[in-house]
Amino acid sequence: MRRTIQIEFNELSPTLIDEFIAAGELPNFRRLQESSAVFVTDASDENNLEPWVQWPTLHTGIADCDHGIQHLGEGKRVVGRGVARELADAGFRVGVFGSMNLDYGPLDGFVVPDPWSPNATPHPAGLSAFTKFVVSAVQENSANTLDKQAAVPFLAYIATHGLTPATAALAARQLIDERRDPGLKWRRSIVLDAISYDVFRKLVRRHDVAYATFFSNSTAHFQHYFWRNFRPESFSAPPPPEDHPSLMDAVLTGYRNYDRLIGRFLADFPDDRLVFATALSQQPWDTTKCTYRPTDFDRLLEVLELDPSRTSVAPVMAEEFLLSFSDEASAHEALTRLKGSLVGDQPLFRFEHAEPLRIKVGCAVNDWSPSVGTVTLPNGRQVPFESLFSRIHTIRSGRHHPDGCFWVQCPTPRTGGEKIPLTSVAPTILRLFGVDPPSYMKAPAVEFLAVQKD
Structure with a gap:
C-alpha cells in the first residue's frame, strides 16, 4: 500500500x-x-x-x-x-x-x-x-x-x-x-x-x-x-x-x-x-481591529483581587487566556469582578463561563488607539489600561x-x-485506502479515475 x-x-x-x-x-x-x-x-x-x-x-x-x-x-x-x-x-x-x-x-x-x-x-x-x-x-x-x-x-x-x-x-x-x-x-x-x-x-x-x-x-x-x-x-x-x-x-x-x-x-x-x-x-x-493581552498575568490577578492559591491562569491563543479555580465560590467571585471591570464605560473583558471551574477570558478592547484610557476596577481603583495590557503584534x-x-x-x-x-x-x-466511509460521513467522496487504491 x-x-x-x-x-x-x-x-x-x-x-x-x-x-x-x-x-x-x-x-x-x-x-x-x-x-x-x-x-x-x-x-x-x-x-x-x-x-x-x-x-x-x-x-x-x-x-x-x-x-x-x-x-x-x-x-x-x-x-x-x-x-x-x-x-x-x-x-x-x-x-x-x-x-x-x-x-x-x-x-x-x-x-x-x-x-x-x-x-x-x-x-x-x-x-x-x-x-x-x-x-x-x-x-x-x-x-x-x-x-x-x-x-x-x-x-x-x-x-x-x-x-x-x-x-x-x-x-x-x-x-x-x-x-x-x-x-x-x-x-x-x-x-x-x-x-x-x-x-x-x-x-x-x-x-x-x-x-x-x-x-x-x-x-x-x-x-x-x-x-x-x-x-x-x-x-x-x-x-x-x-x-x-x-x-x-x-x-x-x-x-x-x-x-x-x-x-x-x-x-x-x-x-x-x-x-x-x-x-x-x-x-x-480593511479594519483597525487589534488585540490586547495581559502584560503580566500575576499582576492582573493581583489588581482583580483574585486569590492565586485558588486561581490559576494559562494563555490559550492570541488574546485569550483561561482562568481555572479550585472551587465554585472562587469562580463566582472572579466572574463578578470580571463583569465589574470597565474601561471608560465599556466592559474590559469578554468571557465564556462554559464550565463550573473554568472561565475563558479575553480583553474586550479590540480597536487600535495610541492610548486606550483608564481602567476602573470593581473596588473603584483606577489604573492606566497600558499598565495591564499590551497590544499583540499589530493591527489585524x-x-x-x-x-x-x-x-x-x-x-x-x-x-x-x-x-x-x-x-x-x-x-x-x-x-x-479502499476503506468505505462510515455512516457519519454523509458527503460523497470525490470520484475521479486518477485517484484509486494502490
Whole structure:
C-alpha cells in the first residue's frame, strides 16, 4: 500500500498560491500542483468560520452543526471518529502530527497533539519532551517569551530525533539575527517549522505509517497580522509606524518557507502520495481591529483581587487566556469582578463561563488607539489600561475565507480547481485506502479515475 502524507498548511490562500506560482516564487508548489488533482474546498455552509472548527470538519466529514465544536480544546466531541481513527480500525498504522482540535487518542503509530491542547497526551510518551516546549512556544508567541525550563529536554530530544545540520544552522542564524535586531523575532516560527519537519520525518520512518498528517500554522499568523504590511494599497489605513520594516516581507516569506517544506516532502518521500489541504483560507481585511493581552498575568490577578492559591491562569491563543479555580465560590467571585471591570464605560473583558471551574477570558478592547484610557476596577481603583495590557503584534489585516485547497497527487493530474464541499475530503482520503466511509460521513467522496487504491 502506497503511503499517504497529508500536508496541512493552515489557511493558505488558493489565490496567493496561484499568484506566487505564476511569479516563479513557489517552484515546489508548482511541482506538487502539476502532479495532483486540484480542488477548492468550500466551507461556506459552516456556521462558524474558524480553523478549530473547519479542521475537525475536514478530518471527520461531519459539518460543524453536527460535530458541535466551536472552540479550541473541544476535540473530545469527535473522539473515536475521523480519518486517522477509521484507518487505524481498518488495520493501517497511522501518525498524526499537530492536526488542529482533534482527539484521536493513542494510535499504533504516533500522535503529536496540537499546541493549543496542552492537556492532550502525546504518543509515544517520550514525545512530551518535544510537545511541552512547542506548547509554550506557541502559546507564549504573543509575549515573545520562551519556557527555558522546557527548552533543555526539548533540545535533548530533537538532537537525537532527526534534527538536521541545516535546521541547526537555521536556528543559530535566527538567534544571531535576533540579538542584532529584536524586531526579527517573528521569524521564530519558521525555525519551529523546520524542527517539526525533522521530527516528523523521523517518526514517519521509525513507525513506518501508512498515513500521516503534518500541520503548521505559521503563515496563517503572518496573514492575520501582516497582510497590511505586504499589500498596503489594499487598506485604507497604513501599517502603524512602529511596525518593523521586515514585516512587509512576512507573508511572502511564509509562503516561501512552505515551498521549501514541500520540496523536502517531495525529496524525502518520492514514492509516497502527498495530499495538500488548508481547510479554509484568508483574504485582506480593511479594519483597525487589534488585540490586547495581559502584560503580566500575576499582576492582573493581583489588581482583580483574585486569590492565586485558588486561581490559576494559562494563555490559550492570541488574546485569550483561561482562568481555572479550585472551587465554585472562587469562580463566582472572579466572574463578578470580571463583569465589574470597565474601561471608560465599556466592559474590559469578554468571557465564556462554559464550565463550573473554568472561565475563558479575553480583553474586550479590540480597536487600535495610541492610548486606550483608564481602567476602573470593581473596588473603584483606577489604573492606566497600558499598565495591564499590551497590544499583540499589530493591527489585524487578514480574515477567514471559506475557500481552501485540496490537492491529491495522482498519475493523471487535473488542475481545474473544481469546488467540493469540505465534508468530502475525509471520505475521499478513506477511498484512497479502499476503506468505505462510515455512516457519519454523509458527503460523497470525490470520484475521479486518477485517484484509486494502490
